[in-house]
Amino acid sequence: MVFGKKMPIRSTICDSDQIGRILNSDQSGRSFRVLPFRQPGGVRQVSVLTDLRIGETAILIALDLPDSVQNYLMHMGFVPDATVTALRRAPAGDPTVYGIDGMEIALRRETADAIRVRSASELVTPTGSEEELEETQELAEAAR
Amino acid sequence: MSSCCTPTGLEQPPAPSTPGSLSTVVLIGPPNSGKSTLFNRLTGLRQKVANYPGVTVEQHMGLMAGVGRDDLTLIDLPGVYSLTPYSEDARVAIDVLRGKMSGTPKPDAVLLVLDALHLTRQLMLAAPVLSLGLPTLVLLNMSDLMESRGGIIDPLKLAKELGAPVALISATRGTGLDAVPLFLGQHTNGNNAQPLTLPVLGNAASTHTWAASVSRRTGYQAPLSAENSRKLDNVLLHRIWGPLLFLVVVIGVFEVVFSIGQPLSDGFGDILARIGSLARPLLPAGWLQSLLLDGAWKGISSVLVFLPQILLLFLFIGVLEDSGYLARAALIADRVMRTIGLNGKAFIPLLSAYACAVPAIMATRTIENKRDRFATILVTPFMTCSARLPVYMLLIAAFIPNITFLHGFLGLRTVVMLGLYLAGFVAAMTTARLLKSSILRSSETPFILELPQYRMPTLRSLAMRLVDRAKVFLRQAGTVILCVTLALWVLAHIPPVPLHNGTYTAPELADSVIGKLGHFIEPAIAPLGFNWKVGIGLISSVLAREVMVSTMGTLYGADPETQTMHLQTAMHHDMTLGGAVALMIFFAFAMQCTSTMAVVRRETNSWKWPALQFGYMLVLAYGAAFVVNNVITALFG
Numbered sequence: 001m002v003f004g005k006k007m008p009i010r011s012t013i014c015d016s017d018q019i020g021r022i023l024n025s026d027q028s029g030r031s032f033r034v035l036p037f038r039q040p041g042g043v044r045q046v047s048v049l050t051d052l053r054i055g056e057t058a059i060l061i062a063l064d065l066p067d068s069v070q071n072y073l074m075h076m077g078f079v080p081d082a083t084v085t086a087l088r089r090a091p092a093g094d095p096t097v098y099g100i101d102g103m104e105i106a107l108r109r110e111t112a113d114a115i116r117v118r119s120a121s122e123l124v125t126p127t128g129s130e131e132e133l134e135e136t137q138e139l140a141e142a143a144r
Numbered sequence: 145m146s147s148c149c150t151p152t153g154l155e156q157p158p159a160p161s162t163p164g165s166l167s168t169v170v171l172i173g174p175p176n177s178g179k180s181t182l183f184n185r186l187t188g189l190r191q192k193v194a195n196y197p198g199v200t201v202e203q204h205m206g207l208m209a210g211v212g213r214d215d216l217t218l219i220d221l222p223g224v225y226s227l228t229p230y231s232e233d234a235r236v237a238i239d240v241l242r243g244k245m246s247g248t249p250k251p252d253a254v255l256l257v258l259d260a261l262h263l264t265r266q267l268m269l270a271a272p273v274l275s276l277g278l279p280t281l282v283l284l285n286m287s288d289l290m291e292s293r294g295g296i297i298d299p300l301k302l303a304k305e306l307g308a309p310v311a312l313i314s315a316t317r318g319t320g321l322d323a324v325p326l327f328l329g330q331h332t333n334g335n336n337a338q339p340l341t342l343p344v345l346g347n348a349a350s351t352h353t354w355a356a357s358v359s360r361r362t363g364y365q366a367p368l369s370a371e372n373s374r375k376l377d378n379v380l381l382h383r384i385w386g387p388l389l390f391l392v393v394v395i396g397v398f399e400v401v402f403s404i405g406q407p408l409s410d411g412f413g414d415i416l417a418r419i420g421s422l423a424r425p426l427l428p429a430g431w432l433q434s435l436l437l438d439g440a441w442k443g444i445s446s447v448l449v450f451l452p453q454i455l456l457l458f459l460f461i462g463v464l465e466d467s468g469y470l471a472r473a474a475l476i477a478d479r480v481m482r483t484i485g486l487n488g489k490a491f492i493p494l495l496s497a498y499a500c501a502v503p504a505i506m507a508t509r510t511i512e513n514k515r516d517r518f519a520t521i522l523v524t525p526f527m528t529c530s531a532r533l534p535v536y537m538l539l540i541a542a543f544i545p546n547i548t549f550l551h552g553f554l555g556l557r558t559v560v561m562l563g564l565y566l567a568g569f570v571a572a573m574t575t576a577r578l579l580k581s582s583i584l585r586s587s588e589t590p591f592i593l594e595l596p597q598y599r600m601p602t603l604r605s606l607a608m609r610l611v612d613r614a615k616v617f618l619r620q621a622g623t624v625i626l627c628v629t630l631a632l633w634v635l636a637h638i639p640p641v642p643l644h645n646g647t648y649t650a651p652e653l654a655d656s657v658i659g660k661l662g663h664f665i666e667p668a669i670a671p672l673g674f675n676w677k678v679g680i681g682l683i684s685s686v687l688a689r690e691v692m693v694s695t696m697g698t699l700y701g702a703d704p705e706t707q708t709m710h711l712q713t714a715m716h717h718d719m720t721l722g723g724a725v726a727l728m729i730f731f732a733f734a735m736q737c738t739s740t741m742a743v744v745r746r747e748t749n750s751w752k753w754p755a756l757q758f759g760y761m762l763v764l765a766y767g768a769a770f771v772v773n774n775v776i777t778a779l780f781g
Contacts, residue, residue: 068230069590074348075225076594077265082352088377091386092479095488095591097377101265102366104373104595106475108482111590 046119049098049112052086058117060084065114073115077101084117166331168217168249169208172241172273173257174266175223176596178285182257182315183220186210186324190608191220192503194465195601196492197594198223198510201233203240203248211325219251222509226348227272232509232517241276253279253331255324260284260297260312261597263364267355268348270306280308281327287312288319295367302362316602373468373597380472387476397460398565399558405453406541412452416445431637438701439633444621446697446711447690450534451617455610457530461499462609466601470495471593478591484573485580487511488591490520494572497527498565501740505747515586519579521744522757525735526572528565531689535731536564538693542712543724560728567732571764620688628684628691629698632658636702653703672730672766673723673773685736692731722777726769734765 045051046058060082063070077100078084085099095106107115171179175197183191187206192199200222207214221240222233229235236245243250256273258266263284274280284290284297303310311323379385420441427433464470470492478488489511497504501524508524511517540557547556580586635658640648653659662676669679677699685692696715700706706714715724735741735758744754 065590068228069592071228071348072225072230073592074352075268076592077352079349079352087374088381090475090478091381091383092476095475095478095593097381097475097595102262103265104597106478106488106591106593106595108478108488108591110588111592 046117049084049086049107049115049117050096050109052084052117054086054088057083057085057120059120061116061118063115065111069111073111076105077103078105078115083120084115166216166252166279166328168219168251169253169255169328170219170221170241170251171255171257172221172237172269173223173285174225174259174269175594177223177257177259177266178315179223179257180204180220182255182283182285182313182321183218184210185315185318185321187218190612193605194462194470195468195596195599196465196471197596198233198492198507199465201506201509202236203245205248208324208328211321213325213328216328217249218255219248224269226269226351231512236509241273251278253328254281256280256282256308257285257315258282260287260290260295261293261367263297264356264359264366265352267358268351271351271354274306274308279327279331281323282306282308282310283313283320283323284310285313285315288314288317290367293367294365296363296365298362298364302358302364305358305362376598377472377595380469381475386472390473390476393464395554395558395562397457398561399554400460401453401456402555402558402561405456406537408452408456409449409537413445413449416448420445434637435630435633438707439636439698440626440629442701443629443632443694443698444625446538447534447625447694448618448621450537450690450693451614453537454530454533454617455614457533458499458610458613459606461496462606463601465496466599466605468596468598471595474593475595480573482588482591484577486519486576487513487516487589489593490516490576493520493524494527497524497529499530501525501527501529501737502743505740505743508747513586513589515580515584516589518748518753519576519584521747522579522753523572523576525737525740525757525761526568526575526733528568528732529689529737531737532564532731534690534693535685536561536728538696538712538715539724539728542716543719543721564728564732567729571733575760620690621694624688625691625694628687629694632680632684632695632698633702635661636699653699658699671773672726672769673720673777674727675718675723677718678723678727682730682736687738689731689736692736720777721780722773722775725776726773729772730765730769732765733761733768735761 046056049058052058060078060080062080063073063078065073082100087097087099087104089096090106095108096112097104097106098112171183173179176195176199178193180191180193180200183189183204183206184193186208188210189204189206191204200220202222204220205217206220208216208218219240221237224234224237227238227241229238239245240248241251241254254273254276256270258270270282282302284299284302287297290297297312299310299312309323309327311320311327313320313323315321380389420437423441424433424437427436464473473495474488474491477491481488481491490508492510493504493507496507504524504527505521508517508520511520540560544557544560548554549556549559636653636656637650638657639651641651641655643649650656651659654663658680659676662680665679665683666676669682674682677696680699681692681695684695693711697711700709700711700714700718703714706717709717719727741754741758744757745751748754
């Protein structure tokens with residue numbers, strides 16, 4: 001995975017408070033628009049399930065789907081903080097098979113597009129300074 | 145063991161229970177967790193089981209004779225992920241569980257079946273089920289597989305966490321099932337369990353948190369995921385090899401059904417003919433002998449011959465279903481299905497319709513979108529079901545020369561057969577496209593499909609499938625086909641013609657009632673290249689397609705000119721190539737099956753849909769047969 005050097009992590013939706021808020025609001029039945037968070041300048045950031053390349057893993061943040069579908073998927077294991085791995089694409093390129101909780105579940109692109117995730121290797125440090133962030137990122141890079 | 149499964153509607157409701165005593169036990173669990181396998185073990189019945197989610201789509205009831213408790217009724221339910229219904233089959237399960245299904249008794253105890261391989265997720269269902277307050281036994285199925293893959297589970301701790309007894313079982317092998325009668329024995333005396341107050345309900349995220357913490361506290365370690373499944377998928381879902389292998393498998397199935405099945409069927413046919421000629425001296429010569437041997441036996445045995453080939457086909461379908469490949473096929477086909485406007489999930493019922501359309505139409509209950517479901521129901525009868533096989537086999541063997549290509553690996557007969565299957569499939573897809581872009585238009589529903597791990601099909605389950613199929617086939621031959629052939633024989637022998645000496649004899653076939661009727665309708669079917677005997681066959685085969693073959697057997701048997709001939713030879717003499725191919729095409733498209741019409745009526749809750757379906761398919765069949773007859777006659781005639 002490639003990370004931009006100066007990428008401010010705080011601007012992403014990894015803040016636990018925000019996650020809580022989104023989930024609470026989702027239960028009230030209001031739907032939320034997912035804003036694209038691709039960074040300019042060719043930086044690849046994982047923000048929805050479809051961004052995952054085969055073999056990549058991410059942590060689930062929230063589902064932006066109609067209530068019934070969301071509820072169904074959650075009971076299949078698509079809950080916040082679950083680890084999702086993109087396992088393989090169908091021969092025609094779509095749907096994609098995702099591994100979650102040891103199960104393999106196939107989703108079409110438009111469903112996977114509505115499932116927000118963050119990169120599994122991203123560190124959640126909401127209170128870190130800019131330098132610390134850079135440091136952790138470098139460490140993460142080195143670890144890879 | 146009970147001889148066969150009883151339709152749900154005929155089950156006797158158990159005597160009203162006194163409060164506190166058990167009479168009805170229900171099986172519930174997530175899809176593909178093995179409920180039906182367990183149901184079969186506990187009742188000794190044979191519900192269909194296979195390795196993909198959504199095999200069971202309605203409730204089934206049976207007495208728990210398998211564990212010596214035939215005073216108790218066990219209800220098998222479709223799998224559910226939660227108690228919030230998402231599709232038609234889940235709604236059935238939840239209604240029965242809550243005692244809201246009319247005609248089904250309210251359950252007094254619950255057997256919750258969870259797949260031990262994925263316990264954390266499966267526990268999410270435990271919370272709402274346990275909070276119902278019914279006595280519940282938690283059965284962790286596939287525990288043998290889990291242990292062999294290095295998973296760890298502590299049933300005692302789990303029982304304490306859940307406040308319900310827990311047992312490790314393997315429904316496939318039948319181990320650990322003593323826990324069930326033990327549990328039932330404890331609860332027969334009426335010491336109901338206290339309803340467990342669980343911290344979370346109604347919210348998937350918090351239920352998952354609860355399930356995860358329970359599995360963590362009880363020290364559950366998930367087994368290693370099946371590497372073999374992944375490796376197999378690397379090939380079977382490969383960009384190029386995946387679809388290619390799918391084709392090879394399909395073509396291979398038909399080649400085997402022909403090259404191995406045909407000699408088997410021929411041998412079986414010889415045995416049946418021998419039985420007929422052995423019985424002949426036992427009966428007095430005269431009308432009774434003619435009725436039983438030339439009428440009934442000739443008709444029935446002309447259909448029975450195809451039993452070996454049909455069983456071979458079912459063996460292959462069984463292997464595909466039990467191994468877990470069917471869900472992969474749906475995944476491969478999703479792209480195609482999507483351009484048609486159907487959900488990839490519709491592919492599973494469509495594939496199982498190669499066996500029979502009736503269970504396939506019921507299997508559409510797993511399709512969440514009602515319009516998608518109706519479109520699938522309407523096109524399912526186009527898929528080539530096994531009842532068409534005898535008709536195709538008879539006509540192909542009689543009219544298509546046995547030429548082989550590719551050094552004998554592929555025969556012309558196989559190619560024709562594949563072409564017929566393809567014709568049905570293309571008709572289904574085109575019709576679905578039409579429906580989805582007109583009367584059944586809807587927005588796309590998400591495709592969410594769980595891929596089961598591959599499993600080696602067990603000999604036991606394959607053997608049971610074949611035995612059950614053979615029984616259905618024989619029962620059909622002994623009831624519908626027997627009645628039709630007897631009726632045809634009678635109609636072919638009236639009105640009696642008086643002789644000079646005062647006795648009566650049978651009329652010429654053309655002068656009999658059936659001959660008159662046949663000649664009356666002949667003008668309508670003559671443009672298709674069909675003679676009047678085929679016309680009678682078309683009418684009688686509305687009951688069931690294989691009746692066509694027995695009707696031909698009886699009619700050609702009643703005709704003195706063709707009486708001594710083999711049915712294939714007789715038809716070869718009496719029909720043109722164009723007419724024969726047109727007849728096959730007619731059968732590929734026409735909806736000649738009353739059972740299918742009845743099930744469509746039931747599932748759509750209206751006569752409108754089966755009527756539309758019958759009319760549409762008949763028009764298509766007539767038109768296609770007309771074109772085929774004229775083209776082939778022009779080319780080869």
